[in-house]
Amino acid sequence: MNEDKGNQGQAWIRNQVMAQGLCTGCAACVGLCPYQKFYRDQTAVIHECDRTWGRCSAYCPRGQVDLGGLRTILFEPRDITPELGAVKGLYMTRSTDPEIRDRAQHGGTVSTLVALTLKEGFIHKAVLAERKNNQVSESVAISDPDAVASFAGSKFSVAPTVAKFNEISQGEPSKIGVVATPCQALALARMRAYPQPGDEERMKNLALVIGLFCGWALSFRELRRLIKEKAGADRIQGMDIPPSQHKIMELHTEKGLIEIPMEEVQTCIRESCRYCYDLTCEFSDLSVGSARSPEGWAVDRGWNQVLVRTDKGQALLDLARSRGILEFKAVPPENLDRLKAASLGKKNTCMIQLEEVSGRKEDLIYTRREAILCQ
Ligand SMILES: Cc1cc2nc3c(=O)[nH]c(=O)nc-3n(C[C@H](O)[C@H](O)[C@H](O)COP(=O)(O)OP(=O)(O)OC[C@H]3O[C@@H](n4cnc5c(N)ncnc54)[C@H](O)[C@@H]3O)c2cc1C
Numbered sequence: 168m169n170e171d172k173g174n175q176g177q178a179w180i181r182n183q184v185m186a187q188g189l190c191t192g193c194a195a196c197v198g199l200c201p202y203q204k205f206y207r208d209q210t211a212v213i214h215e216c217d218r219t220w221g222r223c224s225a226y227c228p229r230g231q232v233d234l235g236g237l238r239t240i241l242f243e244p245r246d247i248t249p250e251l252g253a254v255k256g257l258y259m260t261r262s263t264d265p266e267i268r269d270r271a272q273h274g275g276t277v278s279t280l281v282a283l284t285l286k287e288g289f290i291h292k293a294v295l296a297e298r299k300n301n302q303v304s305e306s307v308a309i310s311d312p313d314a315v316a317s318f319a320g321s322k323f324s325v326a327p328t329v330a331k332f333n334e335i336s337q338g339e340p341s342k343i344g345v346v347a348t349p350c351q352a353l354a355l356a357r358m359r360a361y362p363q364p365g366d367e368e369r370m371k372n373l374a375l376v377i378g379l380f381c382g383w384a385l386s387f388r389e390l391r392r393l394i395k396e397k398a399g400a401d402r403i404q405g406m407d408i409p410p411s412q413h414k415i416m417e418l419h420t421e422k423g424l425i426e427i428p429m430e431e432v433q434t435c436i437r438e439s440c441r442y443c444y445d446l447t448c449e450f451s452d453l454s455v456g457s458a459r460s461p462e463g464w465a466v467d468r469g470w471n472q473v474l475v476r477t478d479k480g481q482a483l484l485d486l487a488r489s490r491g492i493l494e495f496k497a498v499p500p501e502n503l504d505r506l507k508a509a510s511l512g513k514k515n516t517c518m519i520q521l522e523e524v525s526g527r528k529e530d531l532i533y534t535r536r537e538a539i540l541c542q
């Protein structure tokens with residue numbers, strides 16, 4: 168087992184994470200002991216535990232995280248950039264299957280890659296998110312590549328992804344791929360790099376992490392209220408957030424498009440997302456977000472930007488290209504710098520918020536300033 172200082176037991180989670188509004192709802196602390204449960208979009212302590220060691224705080228992305236140590240263990244040092252973590256390459260891709268594109272959030276790159284890895288047997292199960300009634304998100308584990316597209320599309324309330332991984336990774340050995348937001352991917356990275364006693368075998372099951380870029384997530388209650396206000400009982404087919412200059416969230420309903428002003432959406436953002444430094448899902452094999460190009464949102468919404476971070480991620484993307492299931496187009500030369508600037512913007516906002524709540528400049532509750540900046 169590698170050494171990780173950041174393990175203080177459940178008390179740390181109660182006092183330094185939940186009470187400070189830092190809990191992301193990643194659900195990494197759920198399913199490994201009976202004392203935390205996930206309900207709708209919240210993790211709750213149902214029994215207080217006074218042990219000073221626990222897998223909960225060891226894996227919590229808002230526990231005391233050694234980001235530098237994690238980067239050293241999981242990535243090649245020469246790939247690490249201060250703004251985006253490890254980067255082997257930036258690509259612009261979309262699925263060549265119009266049916267996947269039709270169901271997907273953007274270009275369907277994530278669904279295409281998940282289906283490919285299941286088909287090829289690189290993974291046996293994939294953990295994905297499902298939209299339930301009332302904007303609650305659930306996590307599912309599937310093994311049928313043909314079922315992947317039915318779980319496409321972004322769910323803007325958090326899903327208990329890591330709890331689902333915890334559940335299935337304790338069964339028979341199998342290779343598991345996880346589609347994760349940055350906070351979920353960070354929890355999985357802590358598990359993989361510093362498995363706690365008894366978890367070494369379980370963590371061999373984690374075969375792939377496909378990350379999603381993430382600006383913020385919404386409280387399911389607030390989202391439900393907003394949707395009711397704007398769309399009444401109309402069925403919601405999807406949601407999206409165009410580039411920031413549009414200042415809106417799109418709500419796609421059975422009756423058409425509703426544009427919600429961003430200042431109204433901002434009141435629905437989860438408090439914990441204010442303390443999140445990671446826009447591009449730095450602790451993944453590859454991470455995927457929406458595209459940006461001079462062609463504008465009408466075209467870009469059908470494409471993805473992909474940051475490759477590990478050799479495994481690169482091999483997967485190369486395989487998808489060689490099979491002709493992903494289409495590639497040239498990345499505008501300014502895109503890497505734009506992505507770096509956007510990522511740095513989120514890191515800076517996070518550090519300001521953490522300074523405010525901690526009253527300290529360097530020691531920022533769950534991490535340190537230089538670690539956020541990959542120094
Ligand atoms: C909360 C949230 C915030 C985001 N913010 C940004 C942003 O600011 N900028 C940006 O460029 N991109 C953002 N994204 C990513 C973007 O919305 C798309 O997911 C990404 O571009 C991939 O598109 P795709 O067409 O390849 O995905 P698809 O092929 O549609 O696949 C999406 C996959 O993500 C899984 N998924 C959906 N919601 C969740 C969830 N809540 N938790 C875990 N897995 C989930 C689905 O099960 C599916 O497998 C965000 C996503 C989420 C969930």
Ligand code: SF4
Nearest residue numbers: 190191194196210227
């Ligand atoms: S592990 Fe995740 S769900 Fe649990 S306290 Fe930490 S942030 Fe919250």
Ligand code: SF4
Nearest residue numbers: 350381383384440443
């Ligand atoms: S902004 Fe950060 S904390 Fe919030 S859902 Fe996204 S990754 Fe998690």
